[in-house]
Amino acid sequence: MESKRPLYIADADFDSIPETAEEGAGREGNNRRSGQEGRHQTSSSPFAALSTMSTYDQELAAARKAASLAARLCQKVQRALLQSDVQSKSDKTPVTVADYGSQALVSFILQRELPSENFSLVAEEDSGDLRTASGTETLRRITEVVNETLANDGSYSSTLSAEDILAAIDSGKSEGGPVGRHWVLDPIDGTKGFLRGDQYAIALGLLDEGKVVLGVLACPNLPLASIAGKEDSNKGVGCLFFAKIGSGTYMQSLDGSSPVKVNVSATENTEDASFFESYEAAHSMHDLTSSIAKKLGVKAPPVRMDSQAKYGALSRGDGAIYMRFPHKGYREKIWDHAAGCIVVTEAGGVVTDASGQPLDFSKGRHLNLDTGIVVTNQKLMPLLLKAVRESLEEQVSSL
Numbered sequence: 001m002e003s004k005r006p007l008y009i010a011d012a013d014f015d016s017i018p019e020t021a022e023e024g025a026g027r028e029g030n031n032r033r034s035g036q037e038g039r040h041q042t043s044s045s046p047f048a049a050l051s052t053m054s055t056y057d058q059e060l061a062a063a064r065k066a067a068s069l070a071a072r073l074c075q076k077v078q079r080a081l082l083q084s085d086v087q088s089k090s091d092k093t094p095v096t097v098a099d100y101g102s103q104a105l106v107s108f109i110l111q112r113e114l115p116s117e118n119f120s121l122v123a124e125e126d127s128g129d130l131r132t133a134s135g136t137e138t139l140r141r142i143t144e145v146v147n148e149t150l151a152n153d154g155s156y157s158s159t160l161s162a163e164d165i166l167a168a169i170d171s172g173k174s175e176g177g178p179v180g181r182h183w184v185l186d187p188i189d190g191t192k193g194f195l196r197g198d199q200y201a202i203a204l205g206l207l208d209e210g211k212v213v214l215g216v217l218a219c220p221n222l223p224l225a226s227i228a229g230k231e232d233s234n235k236g237v238g239c240l241f242f243a244k245i246g247s248g249t250y251m252q253s254l255d256g257s258s259p260v261k262v263n264v265s266a267t268e269n270t271e272d273a274s275f276f277e278s279y280e281a282a283h284s285m286h287d288l289t290s291s292i293a294k295k296l297g298v299k300a301p302p303v304r305m306d307s308q309a310k311y312g313a314l315s316r317g318d319g320a321i322y323m324r325f326p327h328k329g330y331r332e333k334i335w336d337h338a339a340g341c342i343v344v345t346e347a348g349g350v351v352t353d354a355s356g357q358p359l360d361f362s363k364g365r366h367l368n369l370d371t372g373i374v375v376t377n378q379k380l381m382p383l384l385l386k387a388v389r390e391s392l393e394e395q396v397s398s399l
């Protein structure tokens with residue numbers, strides 16, 4: 001039988017979250033932060049209304065643990081990134097030892113913490129390239145860094161073999177869909193940002209009957225203070241956002257501070273509303289978003305940031321709008337939005353496609369959506385959608 005110690009991150013902060021996913025009952029919080037900082041409210045218990053374990057609490061505890069440990073693995077690889085750790089996939093996008101290692105680790109932890117005959121994981125990476133002769137050294141590095149991360153944490157006594165790593169990665173091949181529960185994982189979202197030393201996220205969500213019911217975003221390079229520059233900027237970096245349906249969104253530091261409740265910006269004035277978009281121009285049409293922002297009277301320049309760290313930053317009000325308009329033919333993947341979507345909606349925001357429809361995560365590994373994705377607060381959404389419609393019409397008529 002495995003020896004386990006309690007979930008290591010902020011496990012003392014919740015009355016309703018189990019110390020391990022299996023143990024169930026919580027314990028009295030004894031490590032609470034007092035006072036308020038900026039617009040984030042501290043909370044004695046994020047889910048205080050619930051005195052006993054409620055739906056998805058075990059899953060959320062396991063997800064927080066998995067994403068936090070995966071973040072440690074990524075930080076370790078990023079500090080010592082070797083050229084040989086970076087490969088190119090068949091679609092020419094980059095993948096690193098950390099993408100594979102993070103996926104193996106999250107898959108392993110979820111299966112250990114939540115034993116189930118029906119484990120289903122929809123995740124970005126697969127082991128195809130690692131099973132070829134040229135993948136042998138990469139697989140050795142992945143196995144090494146996963147085992148080092150597990151050993152340093154100390155929760156599990158297992159050592160994983162290369163075969164175990166391949167199997168853990170390949171358990172992410174599920175097609176998802178509208179029935180049952182499916183974990184959705186982007187082991188590193190924003191791999192290009194990761195390689196540049198900029199923003200990236202470990203993004204883990206859970207679908208139940210086609211709906212996102214919880215999400216965790218680990219953002220190792222995101223400052224704890226608002227990037228809008230209104231707060232003390234000496235708080236350090238490394239944020240963990242988490243949200244459970246109906247329970248709000250919380251943020252804590254990756255090294256385990258007490259969670260604070262976060263909310264999206266309440267601004268009703270488009271002139272004050274700064275907006276986020278992809279760092280990579282290839283991922284979103286910057287000229288189109290610039291035309292939309294102009295119609296809205298947005299004064300600030302766009303904040304270009306990699307990955308779902310944008311959803312995290314938006315959930316705590318660092319900016320008010322996120323726009324994403326991929327170039328023609330690109331199909332969005334569910335792991336690029338599932339966790340971010342619930343983190344923003346539970347913080348009071350709205351996420352829709354360009355025609356105002358909610359995102360539908362029940363259609364398999366892809367999202368079938370109209371043109372693009374927009375995110376903002378409830379007040380600004382009608383104005384944003386009107387500006388989007390007008391700019392898209394102008395784009396068509398100029399062709």
Ligand SMILES: Nc1ncnc2c1ncn2[C@@H]1O[C@H](COP(=O)(O)OS(=O)(=O)O)[C@@H](OP(=O)(O)O)[C@H]1O
Pocket residue numbers: 093124186188189190191192193277278279280281282283284305306307308326327330333336
């Ligand atoms: N052509 C194209 N168009 C739109 N989106 C694409 C495209 N190619 C890739 N991707 C996906 O973008 C994910 C990275 O997120 P962002 O675009 O938000 O950040 S960034 O611009 O890469 O910095 C990135 O996620 P990761 O592969 O996990 O890094 C991709 O899934």
Ligand SMILES: [Mg+2]
Pocket residue numbers: 186188189190335336
């Ligand atoms: Mg991604």
Ligand SMILES: [Mg+2]
Pocket residue numbers: 099124186187188189190191
């Ligand atoms: Mg990825």
Ligand SMILES: [Mg+2]
Pocket residue numbers: 093094124191
């Ligand atoms: Mg990728």
